[in-house]
Amino acid sequence: MEKLHSTAGQNGNIPITEPERQYYFMEKARQIVQKKTEEIKRPLTFCVTTFGCQMNARDSEKLVGILEQIGYIEESDEEKADFVIYNTCTVRENANQRVYGRLGQLGRIKKKNPHMLIALCGCMMQELEVVEKLKKSYRFVDLIFGTHNIYKFAELLETRMESGRMVIDIWKDTDKIVEDLPVERKYPFKSGVNIMFGCNNFCSYCIVPYVRGRERSRDPKAIIREVERLVADGVVEVMLLGQNVNSYGKTLEHPITFAQLLQEIEKIDGLERIRFMTSHPKDLSDELIRVMAESKKICRHLHLPVQSGSTRILEKMNRRYTKEGYLELVSRIKNAIPDISLTTDIIVGFPGETEEDFEETLDVVRKVRYDSAFTFIYSKRTGTPAAVMEDQVPEDVVKDRFNRLLKEVQDISAEVCAAHEGTVQTALVESINDHDNSLVTGRLSNNLLVHFPGDASMIGKFYQVRLNECRGFYYIGEQIK
Ligand code: 5AD
Ligand code: SF4
Numbered sequence: 001m002e003k004l005h006s007t008a009g010q011n012g013n014i015p016i017t018e019p020e021r022q023y024y025f026m027e028k029a030r031q032i033v034q035k036k037t038e039e040i041k042r043p044l045t046f047c048v049t050t051f052g053c054q055m056n057a058r059d060s061e062k063l064v065g066i067l068e069q070i071g072y073i074e075e076s077d078e079e080k081a082d083f084v085i086y087n088t089c090t091v092r093e094n095a096n097q098r099v100y101g102r103l104g105q106l107g108r109i110k111k112k113n114p115h116m117l118i119a120l121c122g123c124m125m126q127e128l129e130v131v132e133k134l135k136k137s138y139r140f141v142d143l144i145f146g147t148h149n150i151y152k153f154a155e156l157l158e159t160r161m162e163s164g165r166m167v168i169d170i171w172k173d174t175d176k177i178v179e180d181l182p183v184e185r186k187y188p189f190k191s192g193v194n195i196m197f198g199c200n201n202f203c204s205y206c207i208v209p210y211v212r213g214r215e216r217s218r219d220p221k222a223i224i225r226e227v228e229r230l231v232a233d234g235v236v237e238v239m240l241l242g243q244n245v246n247s248y249g250k251t252l253e254h255p256i257t258f259a260q261l262l263q264e265i266e267k268i269d270g271l272e273r274i275r276f277m278t279s280h281p282k283d284l285s286d287e288l289i290r291v292m293a294e295s296k297k298i299c300r301h302l303h304l305p306v307q308s309g310s311t312r313i314l315e316k317m318n319r320r321y322t323k324e325g326y327l328e329l330v331s332r333i334k335n336a337i338p339d340i341s342l343t344t345d346i347i348v349g350f351p352g353e354t355e356e357d358f359e360e361t362l363d364v365v366r367k368v369r370y371d372s373a374f375t376f377i378y379s380k381r382t383g384t385p386a387a388v389m390e391d392q393v394p395e396d397v398v399k400d401r402f403n404r405l406l407k408e409v410q411d412i413s414a415e416v417c418a419a420h421e422g423t424v425q426t427a428l429v430e431s432i433n434d435h436d437n438s439l440v441t442g443r444l445s446n447n448l449l450v451h452f453p454g455d456a457s458m459i460g461k462f463y464q465v466r467l468n469e470c471r472g473f474y475y476i477g478e479q480i481k
Contacts (some may be wrong), residue, residue, distance in 0.1 A: 003344030018151065018178045025154040026069045026182075032161045033071040044082045045075035049194035051099065054241055054277065055212075056122055058192040059150055060087045063121075065182035066153050079109055083117045090207055091096040092379035096124055107140045117160070122172035123149060126211035129382070139166070146170040147212055151178040173213040179222050187430065189460030190273075192233050195223055197259065201280065204318045204385040205308070205378060208243060213411025217242075217249050218234060220261055223459065227268055234458065237273035237428060238265070245276050246283035259287040266297050272462065273428065273445070274298045278305060281329055282320045293336040295375040301447040302333065302372075305345035309364030310357035313350055316389070323360060330368050332434035341371040341416075348405055349378040351389035358401050365408050371416050371446065372473065373409040377402055383410035402450055410472075415447060418470040424480055425450075427465045 015021045037043055046067045050060040063085055064074070084106055089095045099120075110116045118141050124130050125146045134141055141161045145152070148171040160167045177197065185191050199208050200215040238262075241246060248258040252363055258276075265274055274297045281304055292298050308314050312320040318442035321329075333340055348363060365373065366469040379397055380387045427442025433451050434441075442465060450465050451474065467475040 018176075019181050022151060022154045022178075022181060022377065025158045026340070028067060029070045029154055029158040029159075029161060032158070036115070037071070043073045044071070044115065045080065046072040046083040046085065046206065047075050047081035048085045048087060049078060049102075050092060051095055052087075052088045054192055054239065054373055055194070055243075056087050056089060056239055057186075058145075058194060059122070060085075061183050061185055061404060062181060063153055064148060064184040068184050069182050070154065070157070071117060073424060078106070078267045082113065082115045083119070083354045085119040085121065088122035089433060090122075090127060090130075090211060090381070092376065093381070094379070096130070099124060103138055104139070105379055107138065109430065117142045119145075119157070121145045121147075121153075123147055123208070123211040127207075129385075131170060135166075135168075142166060144168045144170070146174075148172075148174040151181055175214075175216060177216060177218055177222075179218075185235075187460075188234050189428070190237040190239070190430075191230050192239045192241050193223060193226055193230070194218060194242070195240045195245060195276075196248050199243035200247075201244060202318060202385075204316060204389075205347065205381065207381040207384055211319075211384055212243065215244070215247065216253060217252050219252070220264060224264055224268070225263065227265055231268055231270040232285075234460070236271065236462075237275065238271065240265075240274065240276035242276075244280040244283060246279050246285065246288065254401060257285065257287060259291040260363060261287075262298060263289055264296070266295055272297060275301065277445075280350070281306070281326050284333075286332070289333055289336045291303050292340075299445045299447065300337065301341045301343070301445065302341050303343045304333075304347075306328070306364055306368075307345060307347050308350060308353070308357065308360075309361035310353070311360075313353055313357050313360075316352060317347075317350060320342040323364060327364065327367055339446070341448070342368060343447070344368070344370050344373045346373055346375050346405065346409075347378050348375065348402045349393040351378070351393065352391040353378075353393055353401075358405075362405065362408055365405070365412065369412050369416055370409065371448070372413045375402060375405050377407060391433060414470075414472050417475075420446075420448070420467050421470045421475070422467065424464055424466045426462050427452075427477075428462050429454065429460065431459060432456055448474060450477040452477040452479055454479065 033044055048060045048063050078084055088099050088102050107119055120141055125144055138165050143156055145156055156167055156169055196217040198213040198215045202209050245258050249256040306326055307317055309323050425444050427444055427450050429440045429442045431441050433439035439451045440458050442450050452465050464480040465477040466480055467477045468474045
């Protein structure tokens with residue numbers, strides 16, 4: 001086992017500033033990969049598997065960007081790849097279990113491929129017990145790093161290649177943001193853009209503030225520059241990413257609001273659509289509602305996690321709004337932007353949740369009428385305040401509530417979705433339909449999908465589409481000439 005040893009110091013030519021230092025290690029790693037490729041007479045391949053949220057998906061694009069720079073070729077089948085990277089999530093316990101399960105399987109495959117490397121990164125690696133368990137029971141893992149030093153991937157990988165030993169580098173926190181590293185986008189026409197990292201809210205059930213660290217906003221100029229470059233490279237839609245975008249900019253040397261940032265991004269010529277997530281209700285300003293209402297580019301969709309409809313539970317969750325406050329915010333949004341689509345996250349079975357509390361959640365669902373809702377069973381995360389709260393709700397009670405909530409959410413969203421039937425809307429074509437290759441799949445401003453006749457040449461372009469038939473959560477449509 002080896003803690004990270006850097007070759008810095010032995011060689012005075014290693015840059016100390018970023019990103020130059022990482023480009024230096026990319027070049028060194030590229031030479032090693034090239035040598036190996038010649039030796040075994042075939043290219044080395046990689047497969048990055050992403051668990052969890054859009055933040056992780058964006059981080060994986062950064063890993064892929066670096067790997068391609070180094071000379072690895074993408075392989076979609078994990079079992080055939082020479083280098084497998086799991087970018088992990090730990091927001092709920094079941095995500096961790098999935099990683100251990102799949103890792104066991106990978107270990108068996110690694111025995112048959114002498115060139116194989118396995119790396120683990122992401123939120124799960126920020127938990128001490130996880131790394132201890134990996135060190136003890138999963139000795140075949142080659143490289144472990146966390147969320148704060150992902151920009152160092154090239155350096156860590158090069159260190160592993162040179163040393164041949166397990167490399168572990170986990171940072172507790174950071175105030176550093178490294179710009180201008182390579183990124184390989186999954187879609188040519190749309191992209192996520194990080195605007196901030198970390199979270200300061202400490203909702204009592206949530207592990208994110210512990211594994212993603214303190215909130216830090218990117219410099220608006222760096223964000224604008226990135227979006228301009230993306231647009232020049234063919235991107236027409238961006239998704240601005242942060243755990244709590246509504247508090248963007250508060251900690252900057254020259255503070256600016258999220259609404260002001262949106263207005264700056266709106267000015268970029270060639271950019272057609274702007275999305276963002278996630279919004280915390282407590283920080284959503286009237287300024288933002290106004291900017292959204294006036295905007296031509298910001299999509300008609302807002303993801304506004306409510307978590308619970310009971311003021312008593314919201315307080316125990318440390319969400320800092322009440323049921324009434326949330327409903328009032330929703331009506332201000334709906335009044336200002338009547339065609340807005342609202343989606344949410346809801347947790348069922350938070351410690352101490354009674355039947356009455358749960359009824360309050362159902363009441364919010366009925367009043368807001370969400371376009372869709374992600375429903376989660378409360379998962380106890382060690383180290384969070386809620387994990388030691390009394391009155392954990394019995395499993396059968398939680399399951400029953402979860403099923404009742406799901407039914408309510410699905411019935412309502414089918415009705416809400418059907419309301420657009422017969423209208424003509426703009427769709428950005430994203431792909432060929434998975435099941436029928438005579439159809440393409442397009443995304444509407446409100447985030448719903450429509451399938452309509454078309455071909456691959458339409459991907460990345462906008463079309464006017466009539467929504468002929470609503471099928472629960474999506475439409476079948478036709479292009480209007
Ligand atoms: N248990 C269940 N759901 C959780 N979430 C976050 N932490 C937990 C937990 N411990 C949900 C919240 C959040 C979404 C990303 O995940 O609803 O909005
Ligand atoms: Fe977790 Fe709350 Fe931060 Fe969201 S706002 S990441 S739920 S602590």
